[in-house]
Amino acid sequence: MKFTWFHLMPYRWLPADFRERYHSVWVDLPNRLYDPERGHDLYNEYLDMLEYADQMGFDAIGVNEHHQNAYGMMPSPNLMAAALARRASNAMLMVLGNSIALYNPPVRVAEEFAMLDVISGGRLIAGFPVGTSMDINYCYGQNPATVRDKYREAHDLIIKAWREREPFAWNGKYTKLRYVNLWPQPIQKPHPPIWIPGLGSIETWDFCIEHGYNYSYLSFSGYKRAQKMLDGYWEHMARRGVEQNPYSAAFFQQVCVSETDAECEREWWPHVDYFFNKCLHLYPGTSEAPGYRTEASLRAGVVAQVGNTTGNMGMNKSWKELVDQRYIIAGSPATVRQQLEELARSLRTGHLALGLHIGSAPIELVNRATRLCATEVLPKLRPMFSEYEDRWWPRPLPAERRVQPGSANAASAARTAGNGHEARA
Amino acid sequence: MPVETQSATQSVNGASVRSRLLPLGAGRPTIEVLEAGEGAPLVFLHGVGGVPAWTGVLPLLARDYRVYAPLLPGFGQSTGLDLIEDQLDLFFHGFDVLEALGLERPYVVGESMGGWLAAEMAALRPKEIGRLALLAPVGLWRDEAPVADMFGCMTHEMVPYLFHDQSSLPAQQMLALTSLFSEKDDRSEAQIETLIAMVRGLRTAAKFLFPIPENGLERRLSRIKAPTLIVWGAEDRFAAPLYGDIFAAKIPGAKLVKVRHSGHLLALERPEEAAAAVLRFGEGRL
Numbered sequence: 001m002k003f004t005w006f007h008l009m010p011y012r013w014l015p016a017d018f019r020e021r022y023h024s025v026w027v028d029l030p031n032r033l034y035d036p037e038r039g040h041d042l043y044n045e046y047l048d049m050l051e052y053a054d055q056m057g058f059d060a061i062g063v064n065e066h067h068q069n070a071y072g073m074m075p076s077p078n079l080m081a082a083a084l085a086r087r088a089s090n091a092m093l094m095v096l097g098n099s100i101a102l103y104n105p106p107v108r109v110a111e112e113f114a115m116l117d118v119i120s121g122g123r124l125i126a127g128f129p130v131g132t133s134m135d136i137n138y139c140y141g142q143n144p145a146t147v148r149d150k151y152r153e154a155h156d157l158i159i160k161a162w163r164e165r166e167p168f169a170w171n172g173k174y175t176k177l178r179y180v181n182l183w184p185q186p187i188q189k190p191h192p193p194i195w196i197p198g199l200g201s202i203e204t205w206d207f208c209i210e211h212g213y214n215y216s217y218l219s220f221s222g223y224k225r226a227q228k229m230l231d232g233y234w235e236h237m238a239r240r241g242v243e244q245n246p247y248s249a250a251f252f253q254q255v256c257v258s259e260t261d262a263e264c265e266r267e268w269w270p271h272v273d274y275f276f277n278k279c280l281h282l283y284p285g286t287s288e289a290p291g292y293r294t295e296a297s298l299r300a301g302v303v304a305q306v307g308n309t310t311g312n313m314g315m316n317k318s319w320k321e322l323v324d325q326r327y328i329i330a331g332s333p334a335t336v337r338q339q340l341e342e343l344a345r346s347l348r349t350g351h352l353a354l355g356l357h358i359g360s361a362p363i364e365l366v367n368r369a370t371r372l373c374a375t376e377v378l379p380k381l382r383p384m385f386s387e388y389e390d391r392w393w394p395r396p397l398p399a400e401r402r403v404q405p406g407s408a409n410a411a412s413a414a415r416t417a418g419n420g421h422e423a424r425a
Numbered sequence: 426m427p428v429e430t431q432s433a434t435q436s437v438n439g440a441s442v443r444s445r446l447l448p449l450g451a452g453r454p455t456i457e458v459l460e461a462g463e464g465a466p467l468v469f470l471h472g473v474g475g476v477p478a479w480t481g482v483l484p485l486l487a488r489d490y491r492v493y494a495p496l497l498p499g500f501g502q503s504t505g506l507d508l509i510e511d512q513l514d515l516f517f518h519g520f521d522v523l524e525a526l527g528l529e530r531p532y533v534v535g536e537s538m539g540g541w542l543a544a545e546m547a548a549l550r551p552k553e554i555g556r557l558a559l560l561a562p563v564g565l566w567r568d569e570a571p572v573a574d575m576f577g578c579m580t581h582e583m584v585p586y587l588f589h590d591q592s593s594l595p596a597q598q599m600l601a602l603t604s605l606f607s608e609k610d611d612r613s614e615a616q617i618e619t620l621i622a623m624v625r626g627l628r629t630a631a632k633f634l635f636p637i638p639e640n641g642l643e644r645r646l647s648r649i650k651a652p653t654l655i656v657w658g659a660e661d662r663f664a665a666p667l668y669g670d671i672f673a674a675k676i677p678g679a680k681l682v683k684v685r686h687s688g689h690l691l692a693l694e695r696p697e698e699a700a701a702a703v704l705r706f707g708e709g710r711l
Contacts, residue, residue: 027577137636138577145506145632173510285578289635290627299621 001344001384002393004094005053005370006062006252006353009046009080010279011070012360013038024283026069026134033070042073045363047083052367053356054088056374060125062094062353064197066132067139071279078112085120086405092394093120094353096197096216097127101147102140105175106154107182110161114186121402122187123394127216128155129197134282137289144289150174162191193392195250200229201297205236208248214351214392216250220280221314222326223253223343230347246350247390253343254355256330257369257377264331267365268358269319272328275359276314328358333376340381350385351392442479446502447495449521454505456522459494462487466531467707468523469493470539472690473575473630475500481595482536482560482692485700489707490532495522499629512545512633512640519546520553530555532707533651536692537561537664538630538638544649544672545642551650558654558703559672560691561661566639570665576627576635580605589660589688596694646675653679654706656699658687680711 013035015021022029050061063080066072074080081093093116098109117124130151136142142150153172157180160168167181186192195214198204208215215233219226230249237244256272258264314327322328329339344352356373357366396402432445442461449456459476461483467490469476469483476483476494486492498506509515519542523531533554535543540562547554563572573586581603588596605612605620612620653676657669666683673681682702687695705711 141636143632143635144576145628145635285582289576290624290631295621295625298624299617 001381002059002247002351002390003378003381004060004062004250004351004353005050005058005091006064006094006096006355007046007050007357008064008072008279008355009042009074010275010359011039011073012042012274014070014274014278018278019281022281024286025071025279025281026066027138027283027286029068029070039073046357047080047087049357049363049366049370050080050084051088053370053374054084054091056370057378058091058370058374060092060094061088062096062125064096064127065099065129065135067135069134078116081116081124082119085116085123089402089404092123092125092396094125094195095127096125096195096218096353097129099131099136099140100128100154100158101142101151102131102136103154105177106157107161107177107180109154110158110182111184113158113192114162114182114184117186117188117192118184120396122192122396124186124188124192125195125394126192127195127197128158128213133288133292134286137292138286144291147292148294159191162186187397188395193394195392200232201294201300202236203294203297205233206240209237209240209242212391214248214250216252216351216353217349218252218353220252220254220276220327222328223251223347224326226251227346230349234348244348245388245391246348246385247388247392249347249349250351250353251343251347251349252353252355253340254328254358255336255340255369255373256328256358257333257336257356257372259332259372261331261335264335265319265323268330268361271359271361271365272319272322272330273359276317276322276327279359280313280315282313333372336373337377337380340377341384344381344384350388350390444502447522447525449505449518449525452508453521454498454503454508454518456498456503456505457496457501458522458526459496459501460492462490462492464490465707466490466526466528467492468495468526468528468531468533470519470533470535470543471496471500472537472539473627474690475626480693480696482696482700482703485696486534486703489704493526493528493531495526497629499625506629506632509632515542515633516545516549519543520550523553529553532556532558534558534703535560535562537563537689538634540564541634541638541642544646544676547651547653548642548645548648551648554649554651556653556707557649557651558656558706560656560699560703561658561664561669561689562655562672563634563638563664564640564642565668565671566637567665567667567671570667572638572668573663574636575663576631579603580623583663586663587689588694589658589686590694593694595690643671643675646672647677649676649679652706652709654702654711655679655681656691656702657681657683658689658691658695659683659685660687661689663689680706682711 053061063077065077067075077095081095100106100109103109113126137144153174161180161182167179170177170180195216196208197216197218234244256268258267323330356369434443444459447456447458496503509518533543540559541564547557581600584596584599605616655669655672657666673679684695684698691699
């Protein structure tokens with residue numbers, strides 16, 4: 001198994017009466033609540049957490065894209081990944097991802113992902129989410145009736161831009177370019193592995209199967225409620241005669257680790273409460289624009305209540321309810337290890353993205369959890385699914401061919417010191 | 426040649442209302458048309474709510490006119506939204522409907538979204554619209570009076586924007602839709618179908634009007650040649666009455682009537698006053 005340390009980067013300073021005074025954490029939450037100086041602290045603290053995860057041996061560190069909200073402060077995940085590319089030298093960089101229909105022209109995504117792949121020596125995982133309706137429709141004005149069509153066209157253009165070695169013309173419905181000619185090209189050939197976050201529509205499963213992409217189920221309601229969805233995914237693969245390789249799927253799980261179960265509740269509850277009851281405080285009127293979901297998905301969602309409806313997002317639940325119902329996996333390293341193993345066996349996902357920061361959690365708590373997880377939890381789980389080949393993982397340059405950030409300066413200084421006249425050259 | 430494929434007639438409020446499916450030809454939508462009344466043709470272009478019932482202004486207009494209410498794809502039994510890619514396609518679709526109905530220079534009445542469509546059609550082919558009545562059309566924008574966001578709220582929250590008198594029957598009927606948005610999984614089959622039908626209609630509106638219902642109509646208004654009536658609710662909180670003034674000022678020779686004690690949905694909240702204005706204007710008496 002492989003483990004990604006995934007950060008949502010919430011704003012930590014929402015007022016205590018936030019839910020009473022504001023109808024949503026997203027879209028139209030006034031930005032007077034945002035203090036840039038505190039933001040300065042938070043970005044740097046959060047990046048430190050991700051760098052620490054790299055030092056502790058996590059397989060990847062992950063970021064994603066959201067707009068106009070206090071839930072996740074990464075309108076540009078590529079900026080975060082660029083900062084990490086120079087400071088975290090071993091872990092893969094999972095950008096999950098860029099909402100590709102938002103960028104005009106979409107070759108911007110191809111360019112920036114290629115830059116990240118080149119800077120990092122081929123460590124990029126390229127995520128292509130459609131994006132939440134809040135992000136893409138209400139914040140970025142994309143038309144809900146046509147945005148999925150635009151997404152597919154953007155996907156086709158980006159892939160072609162990565163593959164082609166000669167300039168080509170692109171006459172699309174949404175993008176028209178006389179010359180597409182990507183500089184730079186990604187290191188990974190033909191392109192970095194592509195992961196598609198989804199919420200369980202069959203169209204998305206088929207899209208992943210047909211293109212050989214990883215299907216990532218990002219949920220805050222935990223692995224018990226994800227069972228039906230992942231079962232459906234594996235059954236669908238079986239029906240289509242595709243190998244049910246665990247590495248073709250990923251799952252996101254919030255995890256809290258302390259020395260003991262009792263300490264875990266005491267230490268983490270305020271931050272878990274902050275996440276479920278502030279960061280997920282959403283106004284239904286702007287949670288889904290008309291046409292964002294296909295009618296079939298809407299019908300399935302309305303009838304079966306599959307997926308992340310407000311009803312099962314975990315608000316107004318106690319610690320015990322959240323833990324018992326596995327919205328979060330929380331406790332001592334032994335408890336967390338046992339439940340993560342159960343998760344992996346029941347969902348059969350070879351990739352786990354762990355949310356080891358949650359809500360308002362400070363770095364002392366988070367880094368300790370990261371260390372406990374890396375040293376006492378993950379080693380026991382890594383051998384799972386080793387009989388399968390992971391074809392959804394980056395293929396970076398070998399370590400000896402990857403440049404260490406700062407090494408060029410060091411080498412230059414060394415040459416200068418050793419040979420005085422080079423300083424004038 | 427369009428062929429009528431299906432027809433049903435029902436009696437509503439003493440008037441006989443016919444529903445039929447009208448195919449517009451290969452590669453084009455098939456639409457449902459509601460019809461009632463006898464007399465000269467009057468085409469009614471509906472708003473974002475569609476025509477869920479033959480109520481409000483419709484039966485009143487059908488006393489003097491043969492009223493045709495074509496439904497846009499996504500509303501009622503009309504299908505083929507994917508065949509209308511953009512606004513220009515939509516305007517041509519409007520003319521396809523007139524042609525399929527065999528109507529020349531009809532009296533076109535549009536409310537809200539339908540009023541926008543009617544105005545765009547009249548500006549695009551000024552000689553093909555005989556007479557125009559716009560009931561609180563959308564299509565313009567002023568930063569100081571933003572049109573309310575019909576796509577960013579729950580249906581029942583629109584009621585204060587759409588009605589002056591929130592205790593009126595149509596306002597109460599819309600408020601009753603609140604039950605569709607329960608967080609519990611306890612909706613009936615009929616409620617689910619109502620909910621999905623509403624979202625389907627909103628999707629059509631969104632395709633052409635999301636996120637801001639303005640795309641340059643104002644500079645085209647001077648092209649309109651049809652005699653034009655603008656009707657606006659004096660208490661419209663969805664699209665402020667100042668938009669009525671702009672429409673009236675920019676459409677050559679347009680008449681403006683403001684209806685007291687009415688919100689945005691004039692045709693439902695003040696049907697007598699709205700119909701009287703449309704009928705009198707139709708006789709050239711306004």
